Every structure is written in structure tokens, then in C-alpha cells.
Amino acid sequence: SSTNRSGIPPPLPSALATARHIQDLGQVSYPEGVASPRPDLNMNARDGKFRYDRDFLLQFMKVCVEKPDNLPNLEAIGLEPVDQNAMTRGGSGR
Amino acid sequence: QEVDMESQAQGIRTVFSNPKDFNVKHPLYSAWTLWFDSPSTKGRNLPQTPMTAVPPTPVPQTPGAAAAAQGWMEDIKQVITFDSVEEFWGLYNNIVPPSQLPQRANYYLFKEGIIPAWEDEANKNGGKWSIQLPREKNRGNVDKWWLNTMLDAIGEQFDPHFEEPAPHSLVTGVIVSTRPQFYRISVWTRLAPGSDDTEKLRERTEVIGKHFKMKVLGFAEAQKLAGPLATEVEFISHKDSEKKGKGGKKIVI
Known part of the structure; x- marks a missing residue:
């Protein structure tokens, strides 16, 4: 929805909204200390659709x-x- | 800050090299939609106006799956659809964890286009792995379990044979439910092993259940979990669930 409750013009779209999808994970390298996704998960990857192990995802x-x-x-x-806190103090509220 | 020279040369900036001004994101295998309901969503509509603030008039129930699903879905609200790792975390970091939800609430995270109802085409021949555990003892665990469940769903880690035969996983969605006495987490599948199918589907289904029990929830393979307010990790087809107590057969691991 593009409605804006406050009437203030919406801010510019964020990097999150405008960043493009990675098509080839092989093109991406990560800063030192950040692990790449496990390569065996995407050996047959097509159409920019990838699988990711949990350790990779948790880095984000x-x-x-x-x-x-x-x-x-x-x-x-x-x-x-x-x-x-309110719940433990106030009981069921009845 | 060390940034890899090759990526930099190609103008690729991940969120790790520039959290404010990154220009690529990591696409998920599928887009996912988060749904939510609780007693306080009943009768709520967006945008809220005096007209919609009153509970809607009940729609006459006509026979048929669509009508049944419509009734079920009435109070379930779509929160957001996302298709990248970065958007998932943006959502995760700005939403309420299960331990902070009201006592009768549900999150449903399903692949885009699949509604969290038995009646959906993708679910109607399927079933679910689920576990129920007592609330008091597990308030400190439920958030981690739910996070692991979501991560392994969006990362396509539950079903290693997910490319056979169709290019999609058996998993259609995952659910966490909070209740006054317990939490329940479920993993829904597209298919359910029946009497007439191959051993292969049963094995594939069990792989998902074992992954759920051991890798997601962190229990040992042989660990017994059932007890007061608690169940084992068990699978039941939606068709058997519908029979309600008529003794549908469960797979327990």
C-alpha cells in the first residue's frame, strides 16, 4: 500500500528495497571473517535460486x-x- | 574494513561490505509470505475504519473447499512477502518473537502463493510434522527453535531431495503456535505417505522429520519427548487430521 498516514512524503526507497538479486554466487566475495554459502548446496543452481545453510544465514x-x-x-x-512483567504482576486480569 | 578486490572491481557491494549502501541481495529459492493471527486480529481489517471495526457479518458457509478455507483464513493477516536473505532479517529484527506473543497466536511462514490452509492445492495432499512442548519450561527455547525452523525452511535445508521429481521441496510452510499451556511448531509438506505409494516418499518424509527433531530442535535421535503437555515429533496427513480422533495413523520419530 502506498497510503501514508501522516501525509509526509515517503522517504526514498532503502538499499534493502533497491538492491538487485545476485544471479551468480560465484561472482560474490565476502569480507574477511564472513563465510561463503556452502558450495555443495548450489552446484546445480539455476535461475538465481539458491539454497543456504543456517550458519551462512546467521551471519546476517x-x-x-x-x-x-x-x-x-x-x-x-x-x-x-x-x-x-504486567502479566506476572497482574495475574489473569479478571 | 577489508573488502574483496574482485567484488569491488565489479561494483558488487553486499550488506557485509556496506550495511547502508549495499547494491546486491541474496535471493531465496522461493519467495515467502508471513501470516499472523491472534485473538486481537479477529474482525480486524486494514485500513481500519468505523465500518470495518465491527466484526464482519458471518458469511453463510457453502460447501466446498474454497468456502472452508475462506472461513479459516478470515482472521489470518498477511504481514509481508520477501524473497531475499537480507529482507528476511530486516523482518526478523523488527517483529515480535514467539515468546512475546499473546497466549493464542500463530505465525505462518509459507511459500508465496500457498495459503496456510489444508484446502490449498499445495497442501491438500500433504501433512505436517509437529511437536508440542510445555510453555513454562520452554519460553527460553521457543524463539531459537522458531528461528532455526524458519532458516532451514527459507534456506531449503529440510528436504535434501528437493529436486526430485519437481524442482521444489516437499516443504510448503512452517507454523509456530502459542497457547496458554504449550508451544507447537509444525512443518507442512506437499505430500503425505499413504498406503498406496512407494517407500521412497515415506523415507523422504522421515528425513524431514529427523532433520526437524535433531538439527532444528536439537534433540537426540532416540530422545523421548512425550509427557504432560508434550508430544513426540510426529507426522500426520491433513486428511487424517480432518477425521479428528478417528485414529489417523501417525509417523513418530
Whole structure:
């Protein structure tokens, strides 16, 4: 949806939104200390569709922290964290 | 900061070399859609207006799969669709982990185009591996289990034979459910071993179950898990689930 609740023009699309898909993993090298995806998983890879081992994926956890532009307002769909402290203090609330 | 010369020469900047200004991302084998429901999503629609704030009038149930799925899907909200590793983590780092969800909530992470319902074409002949474990003892484990489940789904690690015969995995989606007394995590498959099929599908299905039990949840192969509020890692076809208590046969590993 392109509607903007506040009426402020939306910011420019993020790198996350505009970066292009890697077509050939062999073209990509990683900085020292970052492991490549396990090559055996993608020996027959076609059409830029790749499989990834968990250790490779976990390396992105601390790096990709920016909220995606297309993530909706979570409260609007009822997706809010419960306050664990309030629950233990207040019991069932009845 | 060390950046590889070859990538730099080709103008390829991954998120590791430049977290703010990267220009390539790692495509997933499939695009995935995250869905969510909880008691507080009931009757919610977007955008919320006075008209839609009241619970919708129940639609008369007509026979047929589509109508059944529609009823089931009514309160399940689509959160986002993503097709790259980088977008997955952007989502993960900005959403509520299962341990912080309300007591009756579900996340459904399914391949794009497959709705998280038995009635979907991709699910109707399938089934699910699932495990249920008591909430109190596992609040500290559920987030890690769910993360591992998602990573091995989007990375296509569950089904090593996923290119045979069709170029897709048996896995269609994964679900985490929070309940007042327990957590449940499920892995849904496209097919379910029946009486008339080959041993091959059964073996392939069991590989997924073992991967789930050992690699994702971290249990030993022979470990017994059933107990109060807990089940083993077990598989049941959706057709048998529908029979409700009519003794569908389960595969337990």
C-alpha cells in the first residue's frame, strides 16, 4: 500500500528495497571473517535460486537490522508484544 | 574494513561490505509470505475504519473447499512477502518473537502463493510434522527453535531431495503456535505417505522429520519427548487430521 498516514512524503526507497538479486554466487566475495554459502548446496543452481545453510544465514542477523519499507504497522494487525512483567504482576486480569 | 578486490572491481557491494549502501541481495529459492493471527486480529481489517471495526457479518458457509478455507483464513493477516536473505532479517529484527506473543497466536511462514490452509492445492495432499512442548519450561527455547525452523525452511535445508521429481521441496510452510499451556511448531509438506505409494516418499518424509527433531530442535535421535503437555515429533496427513480422533495413523520419530 502506498497510503501514508501522516501525509509526509515517503522517504526514498532503502538499499534493502533497491538492491538487485545476485544471479551468480560465484561472482560474490565476502569480507574477511564472513563465510561463503556452502558450495555443495548450489552446484546445480539455476535461475538465481539458491539454497543456504543456517550458519551462512546467521551471519546476517546483526547486520540486517533495518525495518523493510513494506512492513506494515504491526499494531494495526494486532501484532504487539505482550508485557510479560504486567502479566506476572497482574495475574489473569479478571 | 577489508573488502574483496574482485567484488569491488565489479561494483558488487553486499550488506557485509556496506550495511547502508549495499547494491546486491541474496535471493531465496522461493519467495515467502508471513501470516499472523491472534485473538486481537479477529474482525480486524486494514485500513481500519468505523465500518470495518465491527466484526464482519458471518458469511453463510457453502460447501466446498474454497468456502472452508475462506472461513479459516478470515482472521489470518498477511504481514509481508520477501524473497531475499537480507529482507528476511530486516523482518526478523523488527517483529515480535514467539515468546512475546499473546497466549493464542500463530505465525505462518509459507511459500508465496500457498495459503496456510489444508484446502490449498499445495497442501491438500500433504501433512505436517509437529511437536508440542510445555510453555513454562520452554519460553527460553521457543524463539531459537522458531528461528532455526524458519532458516532451514527459507534456506531449503529440510528436504535434501528437493529436486526430485519437481524442482521444489516437499516443504510448503512452517507454523509456530502459542497457547496458554504449550508451544507447537509444525512443518507442512506437499505430500503425505499413504498406503498406496512407494517407500521412497515415506523415507523422504522421515528425513524431514529427523532433520526437524535433531538439527532444528536439537534433540537426540532416540530422545523421548512425550509427557504432560508434550508430544513426540510426529507426522500426520491433513486428511487424517480432518477425521479428528478417528485414529489417523501417525509417523513418530
